[in-house]
Amino acid sequence: MGIAQIVNVDEGLSKERTLLQKLVQEEGVKIVDVAQALGKSRSTISLYITGKYKETEDLREKARNYLVTLGMWEHDSTEPAAAIQIDYITTADALPFIETTDVKRMRYVLKKAATKLKFGIIAGDPGLGKTETLKKYMFSNPGSAIYIRCKSTHTVKSLLQELADELGLPDTGSANQLNRRIVKQLKRSPHFLIFDEADLLKSVDKYEALRDIYDEAGNVGIALTGNLALAEMFLDFAELRPELKRLADRAPFHQRLLGPNREEVEQLLESVNLTNGARKLMVQIALNPRKGGLRNCVEILDVLLDMTEGQPITEEMVLDIGQINLNANA
Template sequence: MAVAHLVQRDEGEAISMEGWSKERTLLAKLVQEEGAKITDVARELGKSRSTISLYVNGKYPESEELRETVRNYLRSIGTWEDEQDEAGQAPAVDYITSADELPFIETNDVKRMRYVLKKAATKHKFGIVAGDPGLGKTETLKKYLLTNPGSAIYIRCKSTHTVKSLLQELADALGLPDTGSANQLTRRIVKQLKRTPYFLIFDEADLLKSADKYEALRDIYDEAGNIGVALVGNLALAEMFLDFADMRPELKRLADRAPFHQRLQGPSREEVEQLLERVNLTSAARKVMIQIALNPRKGGLRNCVEILDVLLDMTKGEPITEEMVLHIGQINLTANA
């Protein structure tokens, strides 16, 4: 509904808001009357400062996408109230009751990661994806495997892996005998990959740590000659192969074979809001959940989803309060410490 209102610009000129959308009106009041800084608002909305400055002064054209972005932001800070129907009730929302119903959000990180996987697989190169825990790396890999059936071998790395046990796990995944020495295993694996090339994906690859394990993977890659390899892990992986590889020749040999790499940035506020859109959260609870999802030190997106998993089972679509989020969040962080 359009709202007629006057707001005062900094230089004293009154702006008529007649005909403005509710979204533009409330955001302008937030900036012009309540003192919110345009720079901060623009950052939260994922827009440039100039765009938001023009928008709150009525000089930037609206789109449904922009209105939705502003609306979600205003809702997250408790400024937006949904319109009520004639009976005085807010429109019914089909709230979800299980974390299994949470949507898979195509975040910018997901797109970056998919790009690396596609390029490494098709160009037969090494690809490296690194990011904080809880950014959805493993979930993205699962989606990739589902949409590319039979084309890839997935190995989840462990801190306990030796060179031989890593090769044994790869041999087993290829349907090969896992007996013999490391050299015998390597020859067996290379022979199979020459016959049937697969894209090799090593999740949590930062846990391998020592150069001899990465060298074993590089040897297989070089000798097979027709495969791509993806190393996916935490930021320690980026430090090894992107930041400090020049200081360690044994790592640089692999880094030189990895033209495709990405450091994941974490979700934007808008992406988290999309995830939470159908969760029945109070305004205060929604704000806390967004803070958790955006902060890797609070567990990031993974912790956000784990908290929701517990709370949705408890509430079955009933409102989730800030106190509930803080209580379960503290338990979850303690359990994972």
């Protein structure tokens, strides 16, 4: 049993003063040592112990912390814990960009494909932050890369037209004419080519068009990012389809993304004013691709932060908005 539990506190003296007095008068600790531990002068502590120095919360807190280190003070449930000041965010735009393991994997593939002039393939479930990581890469490497967001409606010609536009070239003529124009420009001014959501291209002729540009230019790297269907095409089953294997053989750098871990999600939510129940639920959503994953987590926060403006977000709010969001994206 600690001393704090058996000492009789003198009337008129605080618990802190009484314990320090006992420490000096009965335990034989020198006042100068106590003063040094509390960051005060010897005279101040001498007067404080005897009740002749004005009580301040700062001094009491220093005394409590010192007594805790000696095993003479145990905080009990009736003592209010010191409040931790957190500047809660009020908009999803203020959420931090977390350097997750997936982000590092993506950055590795992008760097290698760009510098080694190879194909890179990045595949993972929707909502893992692939597009946001690509934007960060573009921002960090201004002028060195061309970004194309693929669409399910792309034909070979429209894909080449979009690439020509990004390179500042005319987008008229046949697919063959566009190809020659693009290759000629890339030979003059090489750019790293990034095709996001590349799984949406689907048909082999579009991937072959990209392989032709790569082979003919001879001085560019290309990155394809998309969902796990991309990995199936070029990593899992390419051996069964020679037309896909030709591109897969040019892609030594590839990664399957695994999604964030719990620590990374909690780091993302650190500055969001969530009740315990709401925080647990948001972590579950972010960790579960079937519930929308990280993307759905951020979209729900976007709505709730606008609603609450920094006030606590409850579990009920998350359930309500989360259900609406899942239905909207179904």
